[in-house]
Amino acid sequence: MGCSSSSTKTRRSDTSLRAALIIQNWYRGYKARLKARQHYALTIFQSIEYADEQGQMQLSTFFSFMLENYTHIHKEELELRNQSLESEQDMRDRWDYVDSIDVPDSYNGPRLQFPLTCTDIDLLLEAFKEQQILHAHYVLEVLFETKKVLKQMPNFTHIQTSPSKEVTICGDLHGKLDDLFLIFYKNGLPSERNPYVFNGDFVDRGKNSIEILMILCVSFLVYPNDLHLNRGNHEDFMMNLRYGFTKEILHKYKLHGKRILQILEEFYAWLPIGTIVDNEILVIHGGISETTDLNLLHRVERNKMKSVLIPPTETNRDHDTDSKHNKIIDILWSDPRGKNGCFPNTCRGGGCYFGPDVTSKILNKYQLKMLIRSHECKPEGYEICHDGKVVTIFSASNYYEEGSNRGAYIKLCSGTTPRFFQYQVTKATCFQPLRQRVDTMENSAIKILRERVISRKSDLTRAFQLQDHRKSGKLSVSQWAFCMENILGLNLPWRSLSSNLVNIDQNGNVEYMSSFQNIRIEKPVQEAHSTLVETLYRYRSDLEIIFNAIDTDHSGLISVEEFRAMWKLFSSHYNVHIDDSQVNKLANIMDLNKDGSIDFNEFLKAFYVVHRYEDLMKPDVTNLG
Template identity: 55%
Template sequence: MECTISTMGCNASAHYSKHKYNETAIKATVLIQRWYRCKRAQLEVRRRYSLTIFQSIEYADEQEQTQLSNFFTFMLEHCVHRGEVARTSTGSDVSPGTDSYVIKYEKIDVPDSYRGPRLSFPLDISHAKTLLNALKDRQLLHARYVLQLLCETRRVLKEKPNITHVSVSYFKEITICGDLHGNLDDLLLVFHKNGLPSENNPYVFNGDFVDRGKNSMEILIILFVFLLIYPNDFHLNRGNHEDYILNMKYGFAKEVLKKYKDHGKTILHHLQDIFSWLPLATIVNNKVLIVHGGISDTTDLDSLNLLERNKLKTLMKTRKLETDKKNQEEHSELTEKERKQVLDILWSDPNKQHGCTPNQRRGGGCYFGPDTTDQLLKRYNLKMLIRSHEFKPDGYDLTHNGKVITIFSASNYYEAGSNRGAYIRMNPDLVPHFIQYQVCACTDKKKNWERVKTIEQSALQNLQERIFVHKRKLMDTFAKCDCKNTGRISISDWAAVMESVLQLKLPWRMLRSRLVKTDPDGKVDYMSCFCYMDTARPMHQVQPTLVETLCKYRRDLQMIFNVLDEDRSGLISPNEFRKMWKIFSSYLGIHSHDEAVDKLAQSIDFNKDGNIDFSEFLEAFHVVHQLENKAA
């Protein structure tokens, strides 16, 4: 009996210990899960607000398009010799409306030393494959072949209607790609995953092929080659960045001029004309409308199909140059109503609210609601609208009850790891199948928290730069809230000032800990929001407002320089810098002392010939800080 009891006691003790161990393990597991989910949630919050910062700054930059276009006209009037204005504005000495430029490429010799890809026309798929491999290895196609390709592309595009109609079958599904923005690796990855274009594998590329990325020219070359090989099965829509004024600001013009120093202006001239010949929309099986941006409550597909699209070289409104009056009389532009039709489909964004309102955030197009979508789809007996134009973290997004699809094909758009790209496969059922991807050469070795940290740091750096270039206005507005001049204001006042001046619609309270210092009593040291950035190079004696202005308008200064740099050297002398600054400051109405400009010029590290690489000089101001703090 004792033995039995003793044995029972041992069994009960073992069972109790095992129960306690299981309970402890479960509690530990639950605790680990909670910690892991909390950390994942925190990382996701940081990632989302970082992407919001990027997008808000991008849209605020686009909002300045009116100032940009007026400045471009001013630049041409004052920076270029009067007799060369019209020629420089198009980048060539021939008119795109004539065929005189067609023989231009024939005069260019390809030296025997050239080891890049060679093209012979008419092109076939073997040329395309050779070209893809060469461009993948970062070889440069010779200007002679580029110009011939552009001439042939223009000829094909001129035959296409404003709205292209395509059909698909179960043996011929169509692939729809969104913005690429110069990211060649994304295009190559799409072709690798989805197959090269062919008669049985048609594609639609929905605009914004260029700007921001480093390989816009290579993307255009590939797209134009496949367009020539498969003109009935390879389709291109125009995006809002297929516009020569935007190209001057967002990098494409600079890229072309750098890669093709001798023939860059001629290439840009032809591309300006080709962009104007790109179709405006594509309709699949008479049911799916594909446009780059969106629609408005006045969108009329019948009117769009009839307008002379090639007359719209740019959607940016510019003042007419005196030297352009004669050309204007010979080639009348589109009416304002026709221009708005194109503006709406290239610049608009969908909105959750009903109605159609001006797109103040971008500065062009409109916000269109689900009711606007329903009206247009019903009017033309369509099933859905596919558009691009807008960054999406997952590469795609569905709105308006699935009737509006956004497709964005540039992965790592803002920063490595910031987003996936995607494209659509569609069969006759017209049910979209989304394929996501991400070029991971720079991110596959990083952990998730490391990728988020990189994105966050880059976003905050961009935001801090934006804060810096508005420093004077911010300080004046802060001072109005700080009546006793304590240097401290409430969190509410700080957030209100940041939004009123920067107008970025950001969660300022959430960002407070990343941007400013806060006292124990909850007051914000508002001057500390200018203290988080390092100066690229010391310039203690340069007028601070001058540096702020240079930082704010560095892209516009780059536009001036691209026109002035006739020898394509990329170099600028101190005297040329002073002259350019005076022209620029006269446009903005900036009153800076000559001594301040001289000190700024003297602070630049010129080479032994007394010149400086202007692009490197501007990059030096990409991350800046108030000079007083640096001196201290």
Template identity: 50%
Template sequence: MGSIIGAMGCSSSVADRRSENVIRAAILIQKWYRFTMARLEMRRRYSLSIFQSIEYADEQDQLQLSNFFTFMLDHCTHPDSVSQIFTSPSAPQVVDEDLCLKEFEKKIDVPDSYYGPRLSFPLTVEDANALLHAFRNEQLLHARYVLQLLSETRRVLKEMPNITHLSTSYSKEITVCGDLHGNLDDLLLIFYKNGLPSEQNRYVFNGDFVDRGKNSMEILIILFAFLLIYPNDLHLNRGNHEDYIMNLRYGFTKEVSKKYKDHWKQILCLLRDVFSWLPLATIIDSKVLILHGGISDTTDLDFLNALERNKLKSLMRPPKSVRNRQDQMKKRIPTTKPSKHIANQHVAGKTQHISSSGFTEPPGSNLPPDPALKEWKQVITIFSASNYYEEGSNRGAYIKLNPELTPRFVQYQVSKFTRRRNLRERVGTIESSALKSLREKIYAHRSELISAFAQYDINGTGRISVNDWAAAMESVLQLELPWRMLRSQLAQINPDGEVDFMSCFYDLKMGQPIKEAQPALAETLCRYRKDLEIIFNIIDKDHSGLISLEEFSQTWRLFTSHLGIDIEDDSIDKLVLSIDYNKDGHIDFNEFLEAFHVVHRLEKKATS
């Protein structure tokens, strides 16, 4: 019996050891998994920080060039008057806006071959459903119906105040949506999850319906259609992208001209007027303020309420009265950086405020403070475009507000392609794209960065400490990024732990056709590429995609003069000739963009 008992004890101890090993292995796997997931999340977050910081910096650059854009627009664009949208050698002007529906029918035929929705006014829910069905199947609404819809939308918007007041007593909940940026799938998913707009299902869409995505026009048509059907239950605030100058830069103008080749001018001109009539803010139960881009202690609701909003065609060229008051306040009050693209909460007082990203300085900011806005209980930023920077980069969200005004967040992500890749692959794509954008920013400020590095490199060794390198990067780029964390992705380090600061530029160069251009000119081209795209579109009045060499040369001279950049005339001439890559005497849009392309040599080697 003793031997048997001993054997049983030995078997038990072996089983115990096996069990302990299994537990240890499970704990190790769990730790490894948590560590891996934490690292992936860290990479995803700093990639988003890069995108957000660069986007904000670009917006600031554009604001700094607003005077130049105003000058360009005053000399290069067609008249503002919407009554001239039908002006042609053979067509009379349409002055009476009440006649627009009939005039559109007279002037624009809808052929029998058109199989899309045929709208009649006033619109019905069946019309809205037909639009949703058509857009799901990638159909276009005919230009006549687009123009009629925009004309009717303008008529309704003109009757609305600058600030809309809503009450939850008329419905159980109100849904607040943020930026959509042309992502139709996000809007369709919101309607699928939350239901279509109706008297019982009220919505507030807080601006930035257009630009960047490929279906801005469809989003506008859907929202405007529901606005006409439920004018008391669907509400639209204006965002900073409901602005024809922003549309030149971020894609909406190009989208409209591509989709409506024969009538894009009329559509864009009418849209410019429609955008100017969009309300500026919404207040729910006198307690929740919803507006695009955020607030400061200088926001003045009385000023917003009294503003002649239709005169604010673009934030880049506000009316003189607004410019004067903003200039006066800028001397006394600094501007703060708004929060970006995340649904978050910050405790700060007594009243709720919901914003979505966009307006760096909304109409009415930098003005004497309204006492009602001095204290805030909760500030929420909501962003409704998922996959905004890259596929899988972020979720979208909307807010449900009940009668107690308690916010409930609903998150989602359109996942047509996301499920085909695992998390590591998705984060890798986001990170790679973010770092590419950051390296382009670094190249654009190459000279300034080298000077900043040199201030820390007293002995001229070409090496500085990681702390000094991070300080120099931030002092020049001012992106508020975790530079020490990013160092391994951007610069090489020697065995002594010092940064070889010139290695920031080892994997970057300007591509053809201007790699031999004056160095200062090449950097300037890269830095102001997006602004130059606006200028290109302003010069290209008929949006044919072509401008003459002389037009481009004259504009570039104006641009460099405005920036105070000393560029030799022969260098500009060489630049213009080199951009005309096919030597046809014109610069097309592809040639224009290729001229400002930064080549990432190391990335190309890795993918070849």
């Protein structure tokens, strides 16, 4: 009797254990699948981000092309060259940019007192928490005074730590003010006993870039020996044109925004390009290459590189100039990879990929132990690679989507191991279960990927049809994936993503025209040819930057002649084949009141992608075929 009871208990125990193991294995598989989906979503975000940066590099070469070919079209528009590229702006008088702007009594925002003190840092933080706007007079004065101090600094700042004085390294912030507030809350404000290095990319993407820049500059002016600023690849007026900071300035400072942008060009150029901690840790924004020469970089006239994206012009180009320019691009744009060697950074279009052997070679050459860099979003906020010799630190949490990644910073002290601190700004979605956060990320990633797909519909359709020898309307998943990779140029796991993007029949074949289902580009005018609509949508960001550069008075208007002339240059440089008659017809249609001017900014806003779930099906929407 006792034996039977014991046997029953044993069987129940075994059953419970097996059930627990089954549940445990199911949960592990469930978590693994969610993590895989999260990884794929992040890969989509990052691939498209880098492809856009590659486009920005191409746009920069177009600006050089434009400046060399624009003289015979409109001589007066060479003001663009004088304002943005070649002018020696050190001659500007303080009166024109600061003292001539009065602060009215009605202004109720923060009022800074120069010379600045820690009280002004507190004042600024409290004002920005209340979403107040700092008056343009103070913005210009802060930038003017910061530039004055930066001009006295070397290209690389040397700092020392001690057991009682650690240094905190922060990576990209990208206009995400809440992350900076959280860092200061957790780690304390900058001071003589609490030094910081901010490793570039303070601006762009986020909506509070000017606030972050003001906090960092005011803190720098109060503690010039204890707060250090490195230049990032987004501290560049060409990048700001695409990624939002220029728009933010012109929106927040409608009257004096142009002056602020002009001073910013000089300010960026005087930012140091790196920091060396305890003579053994190199802190730069991007990375290195096999030809990185720190001795040469110490001697570079950094103030002459207003935008590192625009190569030296033919008139001032020589081998030494080209070499210095390329080395600065490497410092700001490069990324580490696990593969040995140094090869072009094809994803971003600038800088290089550098392997563990390159890291060892450069660190050994200059008696350094570690490279700390930023420039890449990491799910955990940081990543260690190259046998612990390279650390990536990224301080903007929720960078792509709420819940997409943590932010982090590093604390360094001589003779001790670096300490990492992670955080995440917590809004409503961050409290959601992992599955809901992954769903949100995945939906957002697939949405922007679909938009990239529809912008290349004509090219993709031709590629699909070339593979479809039987004219069945179907391809194997491998054939479909080949076409997607070949046309879009995005390094993505297309086979794994196929279930999110296309219909697959019971035999496992892709109905390739379903790649464009439930998505379309809205046309600004009914008469526009579908190929032209698609082309304008694909290049809308580039065109907006170009025409905003021409629109020097920021009126939002350009002439019909400028539209035609610039399109001719653009299509020639980008090898875009659109019939001139189509462009001329579109230009005339866009000039609604026949005054010879085009509201080009409003025109570009008409090119947006409509998704089925947005319920925006209007009569002037085309399915592009």
